[in-house]
Amino acid sequence: MEHQARHVNTCWPTIVDMKNAEKTKAAILAAARERFATDGYERATIRAIAADANIDPAMVMRYFGNKEKLFTAAAEFNLKFPDLADVPIDDIGRVLVQHFLDRWEADETFLVLLRTSVTNRTAAERMQAIFAQQLQPLIARLSPNSQRSRAALASSQILGIALCRYVLEFPPAVALTRTEIIEWVAPTLQRYLIGDEPKSEPTIESTAT
Amino acid sequence: MEHQARHVNTCWPTIVDMKNAEKTKAAILAAARERFATDGYERATIRAIAADANIDPAMVMRYFGNKEKLFTAAAEFNLKFPDLADVPIDDIGRVLVQHFLDRWEADETFLVLLRTSVTNRTAAERMQAIFAQQLQPLIARLSPNSQRSRAALASSQILGIALCRYVLEFPPAVALTRTEIIEWVAPTLQRYLIGDEPKSEPTIESTAT
């Protein structure tokens, strides 16, 4: 029971008091999250994941069956969004930005999903379900019209920040401070979520260019 | 009216009167753009690209050397951003949104780059260079302060729309009409580019944790 102590992986917490099997599975999942987030679904190989976890590749197959199930297990996480029911209506945008920043910087599970979503339809649908699940009730409570559009616009701004800052790592986006993001983006989300519909201008489109 | 309909065919079509070599190269590049955009860099195989172009896979290697160079050639395109120097300052946001929508819907070269950027650092740096090149002079002309932040924020909103609508294909984002996107997003870009810096509120947030 002791010769497994050399494989301690401090990346994922609370691997202190487990049976060997559970400890191994936890180490695999931690390495899988890292690899999937860094390399994407295709380039993240089972062999590399197993090597990171100091575990035989065959064990990964034994515990998770195949690569697809391993990814599903690695991307399985509870978002535990805070209940925004009692947030003052004027603070919705700000609270939402802060919440997402917190979630992204907590661990890499969200980035795993985002990175994989680009080339994997299952992951994309899962991501969409998450945003719909979180934003829909909020919007339904706040705005009677254009609910689907509002959800799409808010999602685009939130994911756009995550994309530029954490995935593509654009230097100007990385250089943004947390406060800057909140102060700039909160008004945008506020308007997307509860602002008036913009007046459609069916006549004009491109004024004399 | 119907100003948007002028979709000038640039690089890919017009395979009417070429020498065999140029014709096959053009067919390969067209198929490569399609495959890279649809499947991503890893899953897009040279075999599949060659099959789409009704060409032997060996020809792809002969003309482009290797897969990396093929991608570079497929993603090589001149953006030809219109000169925004004489656009009224109040229309900058609107013109910018329209321009990007036009560019994305013209062909798939931009989506190829975006999709690949997620798992390929070279592509990500290229994307960043494009946005910097386009937005920097514009911002430098319009705003004296927070120029890097403004570029990052505008990029995030623009790329966020492209991500949700064309890459992830979120149903609510796909359902947005062109007019809706313009009317909602133009004010956002307008504020990011030339709006006042938000007043920082250093007191609250979490300074006293």
Next chain:
DNA sequence: GTCTATAATTCGATAGAC
């Protein structure tokens, strides 16, 4: 210029010894 054949890797997945 074009295509066949194949080398050289690498991957996911399996079988079975201990």
Next chain:
DNA sequence: GTCTATCGAATTATAGAC
């Protein structure tokens, strides 16, 4: 539970005949 060995398939890339 763990690990060695390996299969079968797929990939990029090369060599060379026609």
